[in-house]
Amino acid sequence: MSELRQPEADLQAPVQAQGPVEAQVFGAAGEEAASPSSSSSPVAPSFSAYAESLPQEALTVLMADLVAFLLLKYRTKEPICKAEMLNMVLGDHRDHFPLVFSQACECMQLVFGVDVKEVDPRECTYVLVPTLGLTCDAVLSDGQSMPKPGLLVLLLGLILLEDDFVAPEEEVWVALSVMGVCARREHCIYGEPRELLTKVWVQEGYLEYRQVPHCDPARYEFLWGPRAHAEASKWQVLEHLPRVNTLDPRSFPSLCAEGVSDEEEGA
Template identity: 70%
Template sequence: MSELRQPEADFQTPVPAQGLVEAQLLGAEGEEAVSPSSSSSYSDLPQDEEGPSTWHDQEDVLQHALCQKVDELVAFLLFKHQTKESTTKAEMLTILKDYQDHFPMVFRRASEDMRLILGLDVKEVDPSNHSYVLVPTLGLTYDGMLSDRPSMPKTGLLVLLLGLILLEADSVAPEEVVWGALSKIDVCAGREHYIYGEPRELLTKVWVQEGYVEYRQVPHSDPARYEFLWGPRAYAETSKCQVLEHLHRVSEWDPRSFPSLSAEGVSDEEQGA
């Protein structure tokens, strides 16, 4: 297993771990504040030079520090993914430094951020030495990263698009609805995005060629209007139930609020669609 070869400052800057992509678009409530474990000690926390901090102030300091560690761990995991390397729990513990006792919570939060924002699952591949890799979420095999240079994964936006399609009547999303929703997270057709590049090409060409979505003209529309549907690769690799559950986890929407979609998703899974 490779050792850490460069300091944290050299990691490529990741997507900020709070309030991006799906959470912004779907109106998720702000994440719960990081809670210190019952066994944590505040004796090592920084103290006000003018006097001892109150317990509340110390708790705020700890919460802020742990949120920073979550972001740093996300950056480290993304760096490992970009360089196609696995990592170990021992390596991740070096990122936490003075907060190693909080590793379970920080690891859980970082894993959830990777999944919901970037569309990547943290998967343990060797329990004997706690070795991990990142893989696209929901059974997808596409992460959108370029092979010739480090880039950001795009699976999170793909899952979001698949979810938007499902929430429209007959699982057909008018193009104007899609762009209207994505504009809320500053993903706009014709405008270069720092993660996704030119999003129109990504949605209407790249993902169409990859087989994840269909992009077609609305029949008899004049002037021409277009719409998005799931493509065959999306049906082959994931399911409506999985995507709906993803939306539920991000936005706290209950899939049962969409009974027809949920029933259809269950039917698809039963039939192996």
């Protein structure tokens, strides 16, 4: 799986730890603020003036608060408007809305697999929908569940990079470990990843998990399942994959962990 590991050098660029968990994302978030990626997020202006006028620590807190607020709206399937975000989250820092909103949207898409789409430009109203229209989060049964389409889209993309669209299990875990997603290690967003990949998404039809014949010891591999073929196109998934590889994904889980904690406290 050489293609999977190709971006690893960029993903493993050093991230300075500055104390608390949220401080670990300051450097990466600051780089994004100074040089935002060309994305499909609803707001993408030049942010240099905003980034210089407010400490990065404060921007990170605002982004985490907005992510938590967007997650709440996603669970309740409610639309959201700019005025609501300004009043409920930004408060006295409303001048920094373009930067904070853009980064929160990027976090929602890359980590949680949730797109923030504008539906009324005049009223600045948005809806939150799963990336690529996947329905694996159609029902979030308990109040603590986190959206997981982001990891699913990434995994579907990794499978497409393999010969014959078949990904050996051991190489999948090598690729995901770069993002801090490891088998049998509880993840703050995705839960127990191995159970999610080999049981939940297999039962839901998004993945096929099969034993490689004539192997001793036993080896397994992942393929797209019938539901993935029905809901997503290979081209759409491959278009999404490079966006994940251009960022240091270790920054976002720390940011989102803070947002999730805030959300749970407010529940």
